[in-house]
Amino acid sequence: MNKLRLPAMRAGYPLAIACAVLAPLGVHWVVGRTLVCLDTQILYAPQRWMVDEALRAFRLPLWNPYMGAGVPFLADAIHGVLHPVSVLTAWLDTDRSADVLIGGYVACAGVGAALVARDMGATRPGAAAAAVVFGTSGYVLSMTGNLVFLAGAGSLPFAVAGLRRFAAAPGPVSFAFGVGGVAVLALSGDAQALMVSGVLALALAWEAAGARGGSRAAIAGFVGLLVAGIQLVPSAVHVERTVRAAGTWFRTPFVWALEPTRVAELVTPGLMSGPDPFVDRVFEALAGPGGWPVGTLPRPFSQSIFIGLVPIALAVVGVREGRRGRVLGSLALLLLWIALGPRLGAESVLRHVPLWRSFRYSEKLVAPLTLVVAVLAGLGLDAVAERRARGRWLCIAAAMLALVSVSALLLVASALPPDAASMANARILRGASHVSIASIALVGWVVLRDRLGVGGGRFALLGLVWASMAAASPIALRPGDVTSRLGVPGPSLDAPAPGPRLLVPYTHEPLSVDPGFDWSDQAGRVHAPIGYPAYHVRSRLDSMYVYNAMAPARLSRLNQALSVHWAEVARRYAVTHAAVARPITFQQQTLYALATSGAKRVALGPDGDELWAVPHRDWATFALDVHGVEDVQEAIFELAGGTDAVLVESRGQFAVAPGRVLSIQRGLESLRVEAEADAAATLVIADAWWPGWEATIDGSVVMVYPADVLVRAVRWPPGHHVLEMRYHPPEVATGILVSAVGIAALALGMAVLRRVSTARRTTPGT
Incomplete structure (x- = not known):
């Protein structure tokens, strides 16, 4: 019976963590809502059926014929086709696979953070606190709207924990953990998270075991990259044939870099949490021109970056936990500096680093920053629960954080235009209420700490951390109507075999909002029936529009050369129909006229958008x-x-x-x-x-x-x-071969390490 109880206890701990971090999300699923929104709704969910069908048939989804007359699919790594969560989700065979992916990645974020904290010396309650802080942080929950970065955040801790564990305690199991963690992160599709995790892991490996530890971590990381070759090789080949290779990605350092004023939002939630996911007046006023990508409406990259008053106060305590605390504190400051992009000079330094300059949106560094702070919070929880740190200093730290953050936000709001200032003040007031309640609860815990004892104090403080994070989760989440976001059918169009193909010369957001529906719901209700990207993929409808991470260079160059005349020339590529919104700008009026010239209107969308049958060359x-x-x-x-x-x-x-x-x-x-x-x-x-x-x-x-x-x-x-x-594609075969070499290297390394470990155990005096 004892033999059965031990595995159950080991499985119960990560299961409890997963339940804790998923609870704020689960309340929305239970009442029949979806958490799919923004890019997850528009880009990932409509194409997910191709992944599910392919994996259930034991094949790779190599090609997407529905975008730009066809584009590589597996090679566009953002879909994370072979990530373990993706593979498991495919076999569930559900029409809510995007919600399942969200749940899986958030659960991984929590469990992974707990592993990092345990390896850094936290107790189980301390590690659970780290899991709750990271898994329910504002950044992680905001990425329910952009699935690739949620996958990267959920996988990042496993790479860091695995490499550090192998550096500190080399053995066959830790080697497999390190290799597997890197491979899983590589398969997530988030290349920047992969690069940052390597730096984090090497720093923590050095902290654990010096230069030898760093060398061991580097070896395990390299083998992990080999194992992920089935994804990395096709992606590396593919990127050279896309607009990313042209270098235009490198010229926008200010776009979605972390606004310095948002640093206070790490403590006080809600500065950017407006009801409209497409436009945020406060963000627009703060970021100024050039603060968001050209062609998109002004909204922040991450709706929330909240970590929380109590966790950050605990993290301040955690910094005092020896060398590990100081290393983590230094890493947190470094990551914050990088997240600010060009604001404090990070961009001017990092642009000389190979590969780094191809990344955009420095605000993504909030993910590893949050992970480091979460681990520090776990260490700090143990310190105050065991009375290695005084509760008085914890309360003073919390009070100072609350005062500084709220005051800074109010000062920023006072400098905004009147309409944005009014909106910002209302949000700051809500955030200040959250901070005040958390402060009072923390003082209450300090007063009761002696009566609760060490064990009870730990779990009471853990409960306080969870409650404060759960209370702030609605700011980051955008629940909505399942049918509107995931189930509205596309247009029914007649065309000879192999079927219709759409031209979408331009798009804009819905111009009207029905009472009772938010903008994400309305976008699905308006755009899907007209075949807008990427809803058209869900309907198995061809489109000359490309909406993905790496648009083909040929199509992009042709579009640029033809300019508005693309609306005419596209007909030679078997375009049978054009979907056009009501023209607003002069350019849109020109595109409208060219796209509908000689055509016949066949349908009218719910927002006034039009479908036209156009003359065309045969397929x-x-x-x-x-x-x-x-x-x-x-x-x-x-x-x-x-x-x-x-x-x-x-x-x-x-x-x-x-x-x-x-x-x-x-x-x-x-x-x-x-x-x-x-x-x-x-x-x-x-x-x-x-x-x-x-x-x-x-x-x-x-x-x-x-x-x-x-x-x-x-x-x-x-x-x-x-x-x-x-x-x-030959690069897929090459990638499979590289993965086979990586798996062989993993097996060989485990065998060698097992033999070394056995020899040490049997040698007297070792």
């Missing part, structure tokens, strides 16, 4: 005029000049002849075309050309050429034939 067609061009730049130049010829990037000869397409069968990563031509000809397929697409005609391999910058062309022999195409 598969035999070219009657072909020009060979040297490269993509020449093809773009000729397209911008208005040519009607098909432009093939090859100097070889391409025959032209009339023909007939008899049947088309199109899968997610394959297609089959049966056709006949009167003579040797060139067949153009209006799906995106991309390295990795292979073709055969009647079983014989043929070359696939890029045509018209974006799509594919093949030479067609005279007569009746069958063309088959499949997407087999």
Whole structure:
């Protein structure tokens, strides 16, 4: 019985932590609400079915045919396809998979923070406090609106804990933990979290075991990257073919860097928590021009960065816990400095670091900052519960934090324009009420500490930490109607096989809000029926619009070259319909006129948006005029000049002849075309050309050429034939091989470490 009880106790602790951090979210799920919002609602959830179906069929989702005439899917790492939480969610086979992912990542954030705190010497209650602080922090809960960064925050602690544990106590199990933690974080898709975790882990490994510990952590981290090669290699190859490789990402250091005025919000919640998720007047006034991405409405990157008065006061105590406390305190200040971006000069230093300058939005550094503060809070809880630190100093620290934070926010509000100042003052008043209640509760705990004893005091203080964090959670969460956000059907459009394809020349947010529905609900109700991105993917509807982390460079360059004329030229890529909102700006009026020229309106959306059937080139067609061009730049130049010829990037000869397409069968990563031509000809397929697409005609391999910058062309022999195409990117095979090498290295390392450990146990005097 004792043998059975021990595993149950070990499993019960992380289960209890998961329940504690999920409780503030669970109350919304129980009453039938969803926590899916913002980018999770618009970008990730509509495409999640491709991941679920592929993983349940034991295959990788390599290609998304519904964006930009087709784009790589696995290689766009933001979807975290192979993260363990993603894999488990796929097998649940639920239409609420995005909510399940949110729950899984938040639970991981809590359990991972507890592991870090335990490795740093915290007791179980202290580690539980760290779990609660990190798992229910404002930043983590705000990232329910941006799934990749929630996955990164949930995975970050495992990489840090695993590498530090292996550095401090090398052995086969700790080696596997370190390798696995890094691999899981790499599979989350958050590259910046991966880089930051390496720095954190090396610093904590040095604190634990000096230079040798750092070396061990580096080795385990490298093997972990190898294990994740199945994701990292395709992503690394893919990024060079996207706009990220162009360098334009590097020129916006101020965009979504942490506003210095928001530092007070770490203590006092709610400065940026308005009812509208798309526009925040307070943020707009504070950030000023250039404080948010071009083309988006002014709203903060993270709705809340709250950590809490009690946790930060405990963290101040935790800094005094020896060298580990001082190291963690120094790391917290460093991370805060980096999160401020160019405000205090961090950007001017870090832009010289390879890879770092390709990242945007310095505010993302609030995640590791919160983790470090959470661990310090766990250490501080143990110190005050065991009376190594005086309760009086804890109360003084809390009072000073409350006074400084509220005063700073009021001072900032006084300098804002009147409308923003009124809004900010109302939010500050609400935050000050939260801080006041937390302060009173903390004083009460100090008064009762002696009566509660050490054990009771620990758990009472842990309960206070949890209650204060749970009370602030509504500021970060945006619960809403399940049907509006996840279930509104797309448009029903008629088009020949393989189906309709939409052009969305421009979009804007809903112009009206129904009473009783918030903006996220309204966005789903308005945008999904018209096929706006990425809701169209949920409806298995093609679109020439690309909404992802790494837009193809070819499509971007063509869009820039054609400018508003893209609304006309897109028709040569088998665009059957155009979805247009009511034009507001002069440019939108021009796009509206061009997109609807010669078209027929077929539907009207709930917000007045319109669907038009447009004249177009067929999806598969035999070219009657072909020009060979040297490269993509020449093809773009000729397209911008208005040519009607098909432009093939090859100097070889391409025959032209009339023909007939008899049947088309199109899968997610394959297609089959049966056709006949009167003579040797060139067949153009209006799906995106991309390295990795292979073709055969009647079983014989043929070359696939890029045509018209974006799509594919093949030479067609005279007569009746069958063309088959499949997407087999070689970088995926390379990634699988790298992962196999990583797994072999993991197995070999564990075997060597096991043998060393056995030899030490059997050698006398060791």
